[in-house]
Amino acid sequence: MSSAITVRLSSGRSYCSGVLISPDLQAAEHTRTDLVLSCAHFLRGRTGPIKVGRAHVLGAVRIPRTDLAVLRLDAPAPPADLLRLSTSRAPWLAPTRTEGFGGGARHVQQRHGRVIAHLPFALGRNLRTLVTSAAILHNSPKAIKGDSGGPVIVDGEIVAVQALISDPLGYNLGIATVAQVAAHRGKIAAAVEALQRAY
Structure with missing residues (x-):
């Protein structure tokens, strides 16, 4: 197996x-x-x-x-x-599955979501992390720290990896920025x- x-x-x-x-x-x-x-x-x-x-x-x-x-x-x-690795960007409203080890998990966790926007680029709050050809996802459960780098999967293909989360004042909005691969x-x-x- x-x-x-x-x-x-x-x-x-x-x-x-x-x-x-x-x-x-x-x-x-x-x-x-x-x-x-x-x-x-x-x-x-x-x-x-x-x-x-x-x-x-x-x-x-x-x-x-x-x-x-x-x-x-x-x-x-x-x-x-x-x-x-996908040759196409993630379609708008496509259902996604993000996998990662966020929160210190010992086993892979899955975050299900949807593509809600595309951006030509996005910056992390420290202005040091640049993501070009970005997609914005709404996830449930929410992507969390440690999920970064995990695959974002649509229709059995890797469309992106997890990059940034939106957590103003420490509150996680469930909105994630991902780096598309296409x-x-x-x-x-x-x-x-x-x-x-x-x-």
């Missing part, structure tokens, strides 16, 4: 979520991979080792001008049914090739 595609990345006490992907970004049944797609903001300023389960991250490439990053592990993950698919493929050459 295949394992889950959503993984937990950890570095010291910090962590985020990510998703296993195939080298050609296509769907692949019961396949082992050493590639993870996640959020770039987790890598900002990080100098210590990053682990995914028992594997360590060998290297990472951040995709310019958006909150996406590809990481390569020193050992492949257990076999999983990998999903295709507009950056070529750069993601180039990042995979660069990591495979380097390691």
Whole structure:
């Protein structure tokens, strides 16, 4: 039986979520991979080792001008049914499923929602996290800290990864900004090739 595609990345006490992907970004049944797609903001300023389960991250490439990053592990993950990275943006009002390890969860949590808007770009409140080709979701349960980097799935394809939550004055509105993959698919493929050459 295949394992889950959503993984937990950890570095010291910090962590985020990510998703296993195939080298050609296509769907692949019961396949082992050493590639993870996640959020770039987790890598900002990080100098210590990053682990995914028992594997360590060998290297990472951040995709310019958006909150996406590809990481390569020193050992492949257990076999999983990998999903295709979508070539289309998430349709308006499409039902979504976001997976992640937010709130310190030991097992993957699912957040169901809908696409309520598209934005050419969005900025985090610290003005350091930029998301281009952003989509806005309304989720229930709400996406929370730690879900960042987890896959957003529509019709069995990865359309985005979780990037930002809206929590003015500490109140989570249930509104999440996600980094769509379709507009950056070529750069993601180039990042995979660069990591495979380097390691």
